[in-house]
Amino acid sequence: MKQDRLRSNFRSRGFALMRKGISPELANIFANYAILQAADPDYYTLDTHTRILSSASRSRYADALGECLLLRLQPKIEAVVGEPLHPTYSYLRIYGKGSILDGHVDRRESEIAASMALACVADAPWLLRLQARDKTHALDLAPGDLVVYEGIQLPHWREVFQGEFCIQVIFSYVRANGEFAGLRFDGRDQIGPIQKPGRN
DSSP: OHHHHHHHHHHHHSEEEETTSSOHHHHHHHHHHHHHHTTSTTTSEEOOSTTBOOTTOEEEETOHHHHHHHHHSHHHHHHHHTSOEEEEEEEEEEEETTOOEEEEOOOGGGSEEEEEEEEEEOSSOOOEEEEETTEEEEEOOOTTOEEEEETTTSOEEEOOOOSSEEEEEEEEEEETTSTTGGGGGGGSSSSSOOOOTTOO
């Protein structure tokens, strides 16, 4: 059974790749929405922290549609992880040419992270690389694909992006019965749209 295989992969490798976490059609709608939001010069924050080594990347913490999907996808992600989770936050990002994501592990609020592809205009796939146990995995995510991983344990990165743009959304959770359970909602009263510049 597909769900059993995903859970087994997550337990043995620390990550699981879920093809069509949402439909390609819904991913396309979200990508168009993300592009249209760029018409507002104040909607996105330019990424200037050390993980993103290019000013060509823009992001939005707790975008309204991202927060909806954070909650909508939670049961699917809980099924992969095999235990209940609390949502913490979503993060929408548009990468431009020259963007590079430095190798890192996530903050505690992303104990369980899930990265979803929404759209990418490039001649070659822009691979997400994960160091899982003793092997590096290079993942090609199509629109709607989702990789669920141990965010605070597995180093992950992307090399220099040579395409026009790539749109991703990150969903973050903590284990409901784990040591970081008190970090649910990422310090907010509830899940919902709010801008916190520089949070990642």
